[in-house]
Amino acid sequence: GMAFDLAGNLHVVNHNNNTVSIFTPEGKYISQYNSQVHGPIGIAIDEEGYKFIGEYYNSNSSYNHSRLSILGPENNMVRTIQAFRNIYGVAMDKDGYVYICSYITNQVLKY
Numbered sequence: 001g002m003a004f005d006l007a008g009n010l011h012v013v014n015h016n017n018n019t020v021s022i023f024t025p026e027g028k029y030i031s032q033y034n035s036q037v038h039g040p041i042g043i044a045i046d047e048e049g050y051k052f053i054g055e056y057y058n059s060n061s062s063y064n065h066s067r068l069s070i071l072g073p074e075n076n077m078v079r080t081i082q083a084f085r086n087i088y089g090v091a092m093d094k095d096g097y098v099y100i101c102s103y104i105t106n107q108v109l110k111y
Contacts, residue, residue, distance in 0.1 A: 001013045015039050015041060016039075019033065035069075040055060041055065041087055042088070042091075044091055044092035045092070046092060050073065050078065052068060052098045054100050055068070066102075068090070068100055086105075087101070097111065
């Protein structure tokens with residue numbers, strides 16, 4: 001998954017190493033940060049810089065449910081929301097609502 005911040009930088013989740021890479025609008029690598037989730041699959045960023053990162057699969061949770069983790073502007077963990085199995089996409093609308101979808105259950109949740 002990918003999302004742009006207000007500065008126009010592109011944040012790209014790296015599913016296999018649990019990080020998020022940041023690139024300038026011109027495509028130059030800036031840095032990376034720990035996604036703080038296992039197997040990040042999607043990301044959305046709000047106007048205040050909060051990151052909403054979907055976790056594809058959490059084998060440590062009961063029922064193997066995924067989580068939606070919220071990181072603050074400084075990439076600190078703010079909150080974790082238990083979701084359904086296998087999140088496969090994260091999006092944000094113009095009003096700041098976050099949507100997550102699951103390919104296993106064919107559902108979309110709105111937060």
